Amino acid sequence: MNCVDFLVALDALDAQAGSLSALPIAIRHHAAGCPDCRLVLERQARALALCRLSPISLQKDICQRVMTGVLFAPRPQPVMPLRNWLAAGIVLLAAAMVSPLLHDYRLLQADYGNSFIIPLTLVLGAAISLYMLVFVGSHLRDFSTIWRRWLSSHR
Numbered sequence: 001m002n003c004v005d006f007l008v009a010l011d012a013l014d015a016q017a018g019s020l021s022a023l024p025i026a027i028r029h030h031a032a033g034c035p036d037c038r039l040v041l042e043r044q045a046r047a048l049a050l051c052r053l054s055p056i057s058l059q060k061d062i063c064q065r066v067m068t069g070v071l072f073a074p075r076p077q078p079v080m081p082l083r084n085w086l087a088a089g090i091v092l093l094a095a096a097m098v099s100p101l102l103h104d105y106r107l108l109q110a111d112y113g114n115s116f117i118i119p120l121t122l123v124l125g126a127a128i129s130l131y132m133l134v135f136v137g138s139h140l141r142d143f144s145t146i147w148r149r150w151l152s153s154h155r
């Protein structure tokens, strides 16, 4: 069974299957080995659970209903778009590369000789490393998606 067959078979079942164990073995087997289809199955199960809950007005505790609905809320957008991250990285890198050409750099060199070059290089390198760490850390989900697409297209 491939992913398309899985989705067709799952759609044909409609809402009659109440639990995972009630599903046909072929669907369960495919979902066990395919993370994307397993996610579809989990989301469908949660959607069905949400539909089967009693109306909010009859519930004392609406936490379960809210937490089930959170899964279907739109994915929060990053505070800063990827384009701005890349622009900030380019500016940071350009500043590090251009700094030896600046007038102030020559004034520092006249006053201190070449003794400030290593500390300046360390500070700029630390700034670039910190930027890279925050950039990659805040976009792990995007990078993993890109990586999975690249891997699946090169199989």
Ligand SMILES: [Zn+2]
Residues within 6 Å of the ligand: 002, 003, 004, 006, 030, 034, 036, 037, 038
């Ligand atoms: Zn699949």
